[in-house]
Amino acid sequence: MAKQQQTSSYSSGGNIIPTPEEAATFQPQVVAEGGWEKCWEDGVTPWDQGRATPLILHLLDSSSLPLGRTLVPGCGGGHDVVAMANPERFVVGLDISEKALKKANETYGSAPNSMYFAFVKEDVFTWRPDELFDLIFDYVFFCAIELELRPAWAKSMYELLKPDGELITLMYPITDHVGGAPYKVSVSAYEDVLVPLGFKAVSIEENPDSIPTRKGKEMLARWKKIN
Numbered sequence: 199m200a201k202q203q204q205t206s207s208y209s210s211g212g213n214i215i216p217t218p219e220e221a222a223t224f225q226p227q228v229v230a231e232g233g234w235e236k237c238w239e240d241g242v243t244p245w246d247q248g249r250a251t252p253l254i255l256h257l258l259d260s261s262s263l264p265l266g267r268t269l270v271p272g273c274g275g276g277h278d279v280v281a282m283a284n285p286e287r288f289v290v291g292l293d294i295s296e297k298a299l300k301k302a303n304e305t306y307g308s309a310p311n312s313m314y315f316a317f318v319k320e321d322v323f324t325w326r327p328d329e330l331f332d333l334i335f336d337y338v339f340f341c342a343i344e345l346e347l348r349p350a351w352a353k354s355m356y357e358l359l360k361p362d363g364e365l366i367t368l369m370y371p372i373t374d375h376v377g378g379a380p381y382k383v384s385v386s387a388y389e390d391v392l393v394p395l396g397f398k399a400v401s402i403e404e405n406p407d408s409i410p411t412r413k414g415k416e417m418l419a420r421w422k423k424i425n
C-alpha cells in the first residue's frame with residue numbers, strides 16, 4: 199500500500215504534489231467556485247512545488263537557459279522566477295491572482311537577488327508591456343487554461359517574445375485523463391497553436407528531471423520564431 203501511496207502523491211517544499219490525474223479530480227471544483235483566487239485563498243494549490251522546478255536548476259547548472267529579459271506566465275508562487283533571476287537575466291513573474299503574488303512576495307520579497315525579478319499582477323492574454331522578452335518559460339500554465347484559450351495563449355507568447363527570443367515549454371501533463379485543470383496536453387496540442395503563428399520547435403525531448411508524480415508525463419520543448 200505504501201508503494202501505491204508513494205506514486206500517487208509526492209511531497210515537495212512542504213507541499214503534497216499529487217499526480218495530475220488526481221489533481222484533476224478536485225481542482226476544477228475550486229476553480230469553478232471562485233477562480234484561481236479561491237485556489238490560492240483556500241490553499242488548494244496541488245501544483246505548487248514550494249521550490250524551483252528541478253529542470254530549471256538543471257538548465258541553470260548547465261548554463262543552457264538563455265539570458266536576457268524573461269517572462270514566466272502564470273508564475274504562481276514564483277519559485278522559478280527567483281531561481282532564474284540574476285544580473286544577466288531580469289525575470290518578470292506574471293499572475294492574475296492577487297493572493298498568489300502576495301504569497302510570492304512574502305516568500306521572496308527579501309531574497310538577495312530581489313533586484314533582478316518583479317511580480318506583476320496582469321492577465322497574460324491582454325498584458326502587452328513596452329519591452330518584449332528574450333525568453334518565456336511556460337510550465338503548468340498552458341494546462342491550466344481552457345482548451346479554447348490555447349490559440350490565444352500562443353498569440354500572447356508570440357506577441358510577448360522578441361523576434362529572436364526563445365519560448366521554452368515544459369509540456370505537462372502528457373496523460374490521457376479527462377477534465378481539468380490541469381487539462382491533458384500533448385506535443386501536437388502545442389504544435390497545433392504555435393506552428394501556424396510561425397514558431398518552430400528547435401528541440402523536443404523527455405524531461406530528465408521530473409518530480410516523481412510527473413515522471414513520463416513531461417517533454418521539454420524549445421521554440422524559436424521563424425518569421
Ligand SMILES: C[S@@+](CC[C@H](N)C(=O)[O-])C[C@H]1O[C@@H](n2cnc3c(N)ncnc32)[C@H](O)[C@@H]1O
Pocket residue numbers: 234235245246247271272273274275292293294295298320321322323337338339342
Ligand atoms: C496551475 S497554477 C501554476 C502556477 C505555477 N506555474 C506553478 O507551476 O507553480 C496556474 C497559475 O496561473 C494563474 N493564471 C490563470 N490564468 C491566468 C491569466 N490569464 N493570466 C495570468 N495568470 C493566470 C493562476 O492564478 C495560477 O497561479
